[in-house]
Amino acid sequence: MLTTRLPLQVEPYRLAANGERLEGLVPLERFARLAAEAGEQSGVVEVRLDFAIDAQGRRVIDGWLSAELQLPCRRCLVPMAQRVESQFLLGMVSSDALAAELPSTHEPVLVENEQLNLLSMLEDELLLSLPQVIYHDEAQCRVSRDQLTSGEASEVEETSAVSPFEVLRTLKDKS
Template identity: 70%
Template sequence: MMTTRLPLHVEPYRLAAGEQTLEGSVPLDAMTRLAEEAGPQQGDCEVRLAFGVGPQGRRYIEGWLSASVQLACRRCLEPLPVSVESRWLLGMVSSDALAADLPGDYEPVLVENEQLNLLPVIEDELILSLPQVVYHDEAACAVSRDQLASRPDTEDSDETATSPFDVLRTLKDKH
C-alpha cells in the first residue's frame, strides 16, 4: 500500500525527458465525477505513472491504477465493493490537431502551458475501468432470484373468458 500522495500538477515534458516514474495514491473522495457516476467513495486509488520518450520523439505516459470502489448492486441497489485495475498509454499533445496524428495505441492527453493536472487524467481512467453492471452473489443479495422472475398473476384468472368475437357470432346467428 502506497502512503505517498501523488503530486497532482506536474511538468510532463520534463518528466518524460528524464524518464521519471511517479508512484503514489490519490484520494477517491477528491474525484467528483466518480462520485456522480458511482456515489461517494472512500479510500485511495494507487497510481504508477512512467513518463518517457518513445520512437520518433513521441512523449508518453504509461499508467497503471488500482482501487477498491463501492458500486450499487443492480438487483438490490446496496453497496458492493469492487476492485478495479487498469493500464493505459497516453501520448502527450499540445493541440487537438496533434492528437489526430497519434498512432492507434496511444490515447491523447492535452498538455497546456507545459503543465498537466493529473487528477482528471486518473479519474477518467478509473471511470472508464468501472464495470457496467455489478451484482452480489445470489446468496448475499437482498433480492432473491424468485423476486426478480416474472410470473403470471396468481389472482383468479377467468379461464372461460369470453372471446371478443362472441358478440359478432351472436349477431351473425340472429340473421
C-alpha cells in the same frame, strides 16, 4: 505499500525528458465525477506513472492504477467491494489535431500550457475502468430472481403465440 501523495499538477514534458516515474496515492474523495457516477468513495487509488519519450519521439505516459471501490449492485443497489485496475498508455498532445495522429495503442491526454492536471487524468482512467454491470452472487443478493420477474411475462408469451394476422382473418371471414 505506497504512502506518497501525488501532486495535482505536473510538468509532463519535463518529466518525460528526464524519464521520471511518479508513484503514490490519491484519496478517492477528490474525484467528484467518480462520486457522481458510482457514489461517494473512501480510501485511495494507487498510481504508477512512467513518463518517457518513445522511439518515435512521442512523449508518453505508461500508467497503472488500482483502487478498491464500493459500487452498487444493479439488482439490490447495495454497495459491494470491487477492485478496479487499469493499465494505460497515454500520448501527450497539445491539440485535437495531434491527438488524431496518435497510433491506436495510445490514448491522447491534452497538455495545456505545459501543465497536466493529474487528478482529472486519473479520474478519467478510473471512470473508464468501471465495470459496466456489477451484481452480488444470487445467494448474497437481497433481491431474488423471483422478485425480478413479474407474472405478466407468461401472459405476454401466451398472447404473442396467437398470430397477429388472426384478427384480419376473422374480418375477412365476416365479409
